[in-house]
Amino acid sequence: TCSSPTFTTHHERPHFAKPPLTYWVLAGSFRLFGRNEWAARLPNALAFCGLVGLVALLGRRLAPERRTMAPLFFATMPLPFAAANVVTPDTVLALWETLAVAAFVEAWWGDRRRSRAWALLMWTGFGLAFLTKGPPALLPLAAIALFVARAREAAAFRRFVPMPGLLAFAAVGFGWYSWVIEREAGLFSYLVGQELFGRIFTGLHHRNAEWYGALLVYGPALSAGAFPWILLGVRRAPSARAVFAGAGPPPLRQAAGGEGRFLALWLLLPLGVLALARSRLPLYALPSFVPLALILARRAPAWRAVAPSRRLAIAGWACLLVVLRGAASYETGLGRDGRAFAATIRPVLGSPPEEVVFVNSRPVWSAALYLDCEVEEVALASPPAAAFPAREQSLGEELAEPEGPRLYLVPDREADSFRKKASELGYSAAEVGRPAGLVAFTVPEADAPAGCRTRASSRAGGEEPGT
Numbered sequence: 001t002c003s004s005p006t007f008t009t010h011h012e013r014p015h016f017a018k019p020p021l022t023y024w025v026l027a028g029s030f031r032l033f034g035r036n037e038w039a040a041r042l043p044n045a046l047a048f049c050g051l052v053g054l055v056a057l058l059g060r061r062l063a064p065e066r067r068t069m070a071p072l073f074f075a076t077m078p079l080p081f082a083a084a085n086v087v088t089p090d091t092v093l094a095l096w097e098t099l100a101v102a103a104f105v106e107a108w109w110g111d112r113r114r115s116r117a118w119a120l121l122m123w124t125g126f127g128l129a130f131l132t133k134g135p136p137a138l139l140p141l142a143a144i145a146l147f148v149a150r151a152r153e154a155a156a157f158r159r160f161v162p163m164p165g166l167l168a169f170a171a172v173g174f175g176w177y178s179w180v181i182e183r184e185a186g187l188f189s190y191l192v193g194q195e196l197f198g199r200i201f202t203g204l205h206h207r208n209a210e211w212y213g214a215l216l217v218y219g220p221a222l223s224a225g226a227f228p229w230i231l232l233g234v235r236r237a238p239s240a241r242a243v244f245a246g247a248g249p250p251p252l253r254q255a256a257g258g259e260g261r262f263l264a265l266w267l268l269l270p271l272g273v274l275a276l277a278r279s280r281l282p283l284y285a286l287p288s289f290v291p292l293a294l295i296l297a298r299r300a301p302a303w304r305a306v307a308p309s310r311r312l313a314i315a316g317w318a319c320l321l322v323v324l325r326g327a328a329s330y331e332t333g334l335g336r337d338g339r340a341f342a343a344t345i346r347p348v349l350g351s352p353p354e355e356v357v358f359v360n361s362r363p364v365w366s367a368a369l370y371l372d373c374e375v376e377e378v379a380l381a382s383p384p385a386a387a388f389p390a391r392e393q394s395l396g397e398e399l400a401e402p403e404g405p406r407l408y409l410v411p412d413r414e415a416d417s418f419r420k421k422a423s424e425l426g427y428s429a430a431e432v433g434r435p436a437g438l439v440a441f442t443v444p445e446a447d448a449p450a451g452c453r454t455r456a457s458s459r460a461g462g463e464e465p466g467t
Contacts, residue, residue, distance in 0.1 A: 016184075019177070021092070025092065029043055041085060044088075044091040047094070050095050052074060054290075055071045056070065061109045061259070063259075065302065079226065089132050093133045120168060122144075123169040139269065139270035142270075143262075147261070218280065225285075226289065229293070233296060339370050341364045344436045349407060352372070355376055355405075355406045356375050357398060359410045359414065361377075363377045378393055380417055408429070410439045
């Protein structure tokens with residue numbers, strides 16, 4: 001469910017790990033088109049189309065001799081294409097970051113009389129990116145700052161740091177943060193300690209924090225995710241004489257405007273920070289595929305020089321991606337796939353539950369869309385008092401709530417503990433199946449109408465949230 005001004009994966013559990021913009025967009029799509037998979041995927045699909053358009057716009061300035069190649073490369077790279085079909089903040093983040101950079105490029109290489117208006121759009125774009133994923137959204141801004149600083153133009157600095165732009169960034173990027181931090185005691189420490197410091201310097205989130213994690217994650221992401229165009233990056237460079245004569249790929253020429261230098265900064269600085277951070281996932285690199293596509297386009301031959309057979313191969317590659325995307329719609333492996341998970345547990349549901357409760361296991365939140373019910377996580381024991389934000393409640397608290405039919409999903413190793421804990425609380429747990437490597441239970445007494453549960457609630461009492 002989505003609610004303003006915070007997003008909640010469940011109506012009792014505020015979700016602060018990510019800013020809310022992606023979830024607000026999803027909520028709007030559900031409101032317009034209903035709770036269905038198509039509506040869930042639509043925002044990222046539109047963001048992907050917007051990205052392709054922005055890459056084409058950037059190609060006019062940064063790869064003018066290959067302006068049609070850059071959007072073609074980006075649209076047919078496997079990782080951006082696949083990411084557009086996954087409901088995560090990364091494609092939306094890449095859209096806002098690219099919008100901001102495109103505004104900077106127009107201000108720097110375009111008509112300088114309009115540079116302040118473009119600078120205002122740049123800061124607004126970074127504000128939207130910050131509201132989508134927080135501090136990582138500002139990595140391209142660091143590349144822009146280094147590029148402008150190297151130019152050593154005080155006037156340029158003033159043009160790109162206008163007061164209206166800074167105010168727009170503060171209002172869009174920090175407005176929600178200011179509001180929610182003022183309301184939630186302890187949230188600022190959580191955001192700085194766990195979501196910023198923890199992700200950069202520690203393995204707190206268990207996302208490939210090993211010393212070799214960057215190679216393991218971003219190596220395949222860049223090589224396979226940008227295939228086959230990444231092969232242009234290892235093309236043999238033309239001779240120095242050919243470059244001097246004006247032949248060969250444009251980036252090897254000396255560009256008076258520094259377009260190649262800017263693209264290198266935009267690509268390498270964010271990737272370097274992501275590699276050093278201890279929290280690493282392939283989609284974190286998605287925004288970097290925009291400068292990568294532009295760099296590779298600058299190394300490509302002109303479209304008119306591409307042989308007809310290779311043009312046919314490119315068209316075939318684009319069709320293959322669409323076919324693979326269609327095949328992925330019927331993927332039956334479980335993992336964190338909500339559709340496959342829902343199909344697996346549906347046979348043990350009996351009557352439709354109001355809630356699917358994951359006990360001592362990581363929830364598959366997206367199953368709520370396919371089962372048309374709520375998904376929640378609880379712990380057999382009470383969560384630590386110092387935990388923030390409180391994502392779990394105890395089993396006793398959950399059983400005592402006056403709710404309708406619930407299905408409890410417990411890891412096999414915890415099944416006996418679940419039965420024992422329910423019995424201690426005065427309930428009887430009935431096993432109804434073993435789907436997806438979990439043991440499914442119902443607790444009929446806990447699902448009784450609220451007026452009939454006074455005795456049960458008093459037996460389960462005494463466990464306050466966070467104790």
